Amino acid sequence: xxxxxxxxxxxxxxxxxxxxxxxxxxxxxxxxxxxxxxxxxxxxxxxxxxxxxxxxxxxxxxxxxxxxxxxxxxxxxxxxxxxxxxxxxxxxxxxxxxxxxxxxxxxxxxxxxxxxxxxxxxxxxxxxxxxxxxxxxxxxxxxxxxxxxxxxxxxxxxxxxxxxxxxxxxxxxxxxxxxxxxxxxxxxxxxxxxxxxxxxxxxxxxxxxxxxxxxxxxxxxxxxxxxxxxxxxxxxxxxxxxxxxxxxxxxxxxxxxxxxxxxxxxxxxxxxxxxxxxxxxxxxxxxxxxxxxxxxxxxxxxxxxxxxxxxxxxxxxxxxxxxxxxxxxxxxxxxxxxxxxxxxxxxxxxxxxxxxxxxxxxxxx
Amino acid sequence: xxxxxxxxxxxxxxxxxxxxxxxxxxxxxxxxxxxxxxxxxxxxxxxxxxxxxxxxxxxxxxxxxxxxxxxxxxxxxxxxxxxxxxxxxxxxxxxxxxxxxxxxxxxxxxxxxxxxxxxxxxxxxxxxxxxxxxxxxxxxxxxxxxxxxxxxxxxxxxxxxxxxxxxxxxxxxxxxxxxxxxxxxxxxxxxxxxxxxxxxxxxxxxxxxxxxxxxxxxxxxxxxxxxxxxxxxxxxxxxxxxxxxxxxxxxxxxxxxxxxxxxxxxxxxxxxxxxxxxxxxxxxxxxxxxxxxxxxxxxxxxxxxxxxxxxxxxxxxxxxxxxxxxxxxxxxxxxxxxxxxxxxxxxxxxxxxxxxxxxxxxxxxxxxxxxxxxxxxxxxxxxxxxxxxxxxxxxxxxxxxxxxxxxxxxxxxxxxxxx
Numbered sequence: 001x002x003x004x005x006x007x008x009x010x011x012x013x014x015x016x017x018x019x020x021x022x023x024x025x026x027x028x029x030x031x032x033x034x035x036x037x038x039x040x041x042x043x044x045x046x047x048x049x050x051x052x053x054x055x056x057x058x059x060x061x062x063x064x065x066x067x068x069x070x071x072x073x074x075x076x077x078x079x080x081x082x083x084x085x086x087x088x089x090x091x092x093x094x095x096x097x098x099x100x101x102x103x104x105x106x107x108x109x110x111x112x113x114x115x116x117x118x119x120x121x122x123x124x125x126x127x128x129x130x131x132x133x134x135x136x137x138x139x140x141x142x143x144x145x146x147x148x149x150x151x152x153x154x155x156x157x158x159x160x161x162x163x164x165x166x167x168x169x170x171x172x173x174x175x176x177x178x179x180x181x182x183x184x185x186x187x188x189x190x191x192x193x194x195x196x197x198x199x200x201x202x203x204x205x206x207x208x209x210x211x212x213x214x215x216x217x218x219x220x221x222x223x224x225x226x227x228x229x230x231x232x233x234x235x236x237x238x239x240x241x242x243x244x245x246x247x248x249x250x251x252x253x254x255x256x257x258x259x260x261x262x263x264x265x266x267x268x269x270x271x272x273x274x275x276x277x278x279x280x281x282x283x284x285x286x287x288x289x290x291x292x293x294x295x296x297x298x299x300x301x302x303x304x305x306x307x308x309x310x311x312x313x314x315x316x317x318x319x320x321x322x323x324x325x326x327x328x329x330x331x332x333x334x335x336x337x338x339x340x341x342x343x344x345x346x347x348x349x350x351x352x353x354x355x356x357x358x359x360x361x362x363x364x365x
Numbered sequence: 366x367x368x369x370x371x372x373x374x375x376x377x378x379x380x381x382x383x384x385x386x387x388x389x390x391x392x393x394x395x396x397x398x399x400x401x402x403x404x405x406x407x408x409x410x411x412x413x414x415x416x417x418x419x420x421x422x423x424x425x426x427x428x429x430x431x432x433x434x435x436x437x438x439x440x441x442x443x444x445x446x447x448x449x450x451x452x453x454x455x456x457x458x459x460x461x462x463x464x465x466x467x468x469x470x471x472x473x474x475x476x477x478x479x480x481x482x483x484x485x486x487x488x489x490x491x492x493x494x495x496x497x498x499x500x501x502x503x504x505x506x507x508x509x510x511x512x513x514x515x516x517x518x519x520x521x522x523x524x525x526x527x528x529x530x531x532x533x534x535x536x537x538x539x540x541x542x543x544x545x546x547x548x549x550x551x552x553x554x555x556x557x558x559x560x561x562x563x564x565x566x567x568x569x570x571x572x573x574x575x576x577x578x579x580x581x582x583x584x585x586x587x588x589x590x591x592x593x594x595x596x597x598x599x600x601x602x603x604x605x606x607x608x609x610x611x612x613x614x615x616x617x618x619x620x621x622x623x624x625x626x627x628x629x630x631x632x633x634x635x636x637x638x639x640x641x642x643x644x645x646x647x648x649x650x651x652x653x654x655x656x657x658x659x660x661x662x663x664x665x666x667x668x669x670x671x672x673x674x675x676x677x678x679x680x681x682x683x684x685x686x687x688x689x690x691x692x693x694x695x696x697x698x699x700x701x702x703x704x705x706x707x708x709x710x711x712x713x714x715x716x717x718x719x720x721x722x723x724x725x726x727x728x729x730x731x732x733x734x735x736x737x738x739x740x741x742x743x744x745x746x747x748x749x750x751x752x753x754x755x756x757x758x759x760x761x762x763x764x765x766x767x768x769x770x771x772x773x774x775x776x777x778x779x780x781x782x783x784x
Contacts, residue, residue: 028565035561039554047537047551050544132543160412 062113064148065122065364070321073120074112075337076357084114084129084149087355089321089363108355115149118161120360121319124170126198130161130177142175144198155203159192163269163317164360167231171199172255174229174238193226193240195255210253212242213261221245228269228317229253232276239270239279250281250298267298269317271326273345274365277301280308280318280326280345295328297345310343310351319361320345329359388506389515391566392499393522395559399461400523402556403488404530405548406468409538413545414481436493437729444725447498451570453721457502458563460495464488465556472549497725502567504712504720510657512712513664516705517653524646528639593723598774599714603727605769606707609669610734612765614676614742614758616641616696622679622751623692637693644697645704652702653709661710662773668702669766671695676759680752707731714774 022028063086065071074085087110114120117129118140127145140161144153159177166173173196195204207226212219221244229240238253242262250267253260270279277300282293291313298305308326318328326345329338340355355361385393447456467487474480500516507515534548541547593599620637656664675695682688708724715723745754 032558032561032565036558039558043551043554047541047544047547050541050547053541053544 063111065125065127067364069364071120071122071362071364072340072355072358073117073360074110074358080112083112083116084120085110085112115145119164121164121166121362122364123166123168126166126170128164128166128173128175130164130175132161140177144173162191163228165230167235168233169235171235172197172231176227191225191227193229195229210258210260215262230270230272232272239272241268271318271320273320273323275323282314306347308343308345308347309349321363327354327361332357385515385518386506388568389503389519392503393519395563395567396519396523397526398555398562399559400526401530401533402552402559403464404527405534405552408531408534409545409548436489437733439490439493440497440725440729443494444497444721447501447721448719453498453502454567454569457495457498458560460491461560461563463491465553465560467491468549468553468556472546496728498721500708500724501721504708505717509713512709513653513656513661513706514650516709517650520705521646521649524642524649528642593715593719593726596714599711599723601772601774602711602714603730605772606727607730607734608765609769610731611738612762613672613735613738615735615739618742619675619692619696623689625751627685627689640693641697644694645700648698648701649705653705656706656709661706662775664702665706665710666766666770668699671698671702673759673762673766676755676762680755
């Protein structure tokens with residue numbers, strides 16, 4: 001081949017000689033060297049400033065768990081982003097008014113400087129903080145904190161933190177992780193849900209093997225996945241999501257008997273009301289990835305469900321601020337960060353912006 | 366880079382003589398640098414989406430899958446544009462530049478889903494556009510009997526970049542405590558350097574000679590894109606590649622099966638592709654040279670036989686270490702013996718002026734048939750479970766291998782009309 005012989009002559013490649021009508025090899029090498037130096041400088045300067053930005057400004061745990069406070073993970077840039085903060089649980093009148101002005105949320109009087117967590121929940125003098133360590137392979141921890149937000153126990157985990165819950169008494173803890181490998185399986189994912197009894201120290205690393213009764217029959221399948229556990233006041237009964245064969249179910253579980261049974265289909269991330277009579281949950285109302293969920297409340301006595309006033313798709317395990325009000329995170333304006341919204345649990349009213357730049361709401365009662 | 370491991374001393378001394386053409390080394394360097402840039406981002410994107418932006422894995426999967434279909438069409442257009450007037454360098458450079466700029470898009474998008482979607486689309490389009498012109502440039506810059514080695518060198522450099530990228534990204538995340546923006550900025554700088562290297566050191570159309578610049582009347586676009594199919598030898602290669610592609614279950618499934626059987630901690634999962642890539646890196650050049658010596662259809666078929674052996678290992682071997690090393694090694698052999706080798710096989714069957722279009726057609730056909738195979742295997746897994754699905758995969762691949770052996774032309778390398 002005429003063409004290739006000319007360009008590919010051994011040891012005399014085109015790059016070695018003078019390009020056709022272009023600058024000499026020396027000039028091109030020099031230009032590339034200069035460009036490399038400039039680009040390397042940009043990269044290094046940016047990285048160093050990013051590393052400096054990440055250094056913690058104040059020591060963690062500047063405050064403890066106090067009653068009447070709403071704790072959350074702050075996602076607001078420059079305002080303790082990535083760390084736990086808190087505001088008074090009952091919003092002051094002017095604060096609530098300012099909060100409803102969605103376009104320009106007024107600065108809330110948040111106290112920042114709590115521990116750094118991906119997910120956070122607290123109740124009854126115990127806090128659960130899911131934390132991540134970057135690197136190869138990425139690692140994560142479940143950190144158990146006491147009433148003054150001091151570390152009591154740390155459990156190494158794999159995957160991406162997803163849900164965290166503490167029982168009302170502070171005794172039972174549960175968390176859910178996405179398995180990291182599942183970035184390969186594009187539209188499905190698998191989860192690992194753990195349960196920790198802080199009184200006995202007993203840890204169930206993966207609750208997948210709990211004997212499950214589905215629609216009245218003992219059920220075995222390798223693809224069962226649990227997530228979003230919520231505990232009842234007795235620290236024994238719990239509710240969770242189980243998914244298998246592409247369907248999701250609400251399960252009711254019993255820790256002492258170590259058994260679970262499904263109650264209802266198409267129900268994810270249950271959250272039990274403080275009086276233990278109702279479950280808030282997300283229900284899939286649309287197939288696909290576009291706005292698939294709506295927030296519902298299920299009355300456990302009548303087993304009737306009703307949607308709440310929130311029309312948007314909520315992908316969160318809702319938290320009860322009290323027996324009447326739900327709090328949940330939604331993506332922020334323009335998709336940046338997330339905000340915490342509240343809505344009445346009985347289906348009345350309208351959603352209200354509670355904390356701009358926050359996620360993982362939890363009220364300590 | 367030298368064929369020291371085969372033990373064929375005589376052959377080795379003959380094969381190691383001479384070097385790879387300058388443009389191939391230049392393109393290899395561009396690919397190495399670009400792959401560092403793109404794999405940096407690829408490695409952190411799932412984490413970025415799910416953790417930093419709070420997208421659900423479902424949404425991420427949706428965004429990710431959305432653009433994979435688009436690239437097939439874009440690739441054909443890229444190949445066609447490169448062949449019109451022999452503008453391989455310009456078209457490939459545009460693709461590289463688009464991908465580099467998409468990092469700035471990710472940076473500027475902040476958390477906006479629309480902006481991220483646009484940036485991802487730009488990256489995929491850039492990748493689709495550049496691949497065929499680049500492979501055409503490699504094949505146009507090398508003598509036909511050294512194509513295997515040229516592609517081997519290029520793929521080895523490419524894979525080296527792909528190995529370095531995730532390491533660089535995770536090192537950056539570690540050093541900056543999860544500053545994803547720093548990953549995007551560094552990735553942009555590295556990507557831009559790749560574009561500059563291409564501009565400075567890869568020859569333009571003047572160096573490719575008149576044969577690469579088509580003359581004569583203009584033909585309608587659709588006719589031009591499918592024109593290479595009129596050649597019987599190329600048609601057979603295309604059919605064989607598509608047939609084998611349709612019998613390939615996809616790496617993610619192989620890794621998932623491996624993880625299931627060995628039951629190691631899921632956190633090591635991201636390291637599995639690195640094992641495969643390392644073998645690919647080591648064997649790409651020897652496999653290419655072997656193809657130059659004994660014909661490219663043999664390594665291409667042997668590569669698929671290695672994949673078949675990997676499936677059989679997954680079915681039969683219980684021993685952990687043997688299974689892990691065997692499967693990763695065999696999948697690495699599969700890539701080393703097929704990826705660049707297929708381009709070396711097809712190159713001589715295509716006229717210089719239609720080379721980019723032909724390669725685009727071939728790559729698109731292979732990609733689409735693999736997509737089909739992955740979907741089919743996924744369905745079989747769901748219906749029958751992993752074991753029976755794997756047995757089916759073994760049978761289908763063995764049949765496809767026999768079919769491809771019958772289809773592949775024995776001599777494409779020395780066709781007098783092109784050389």
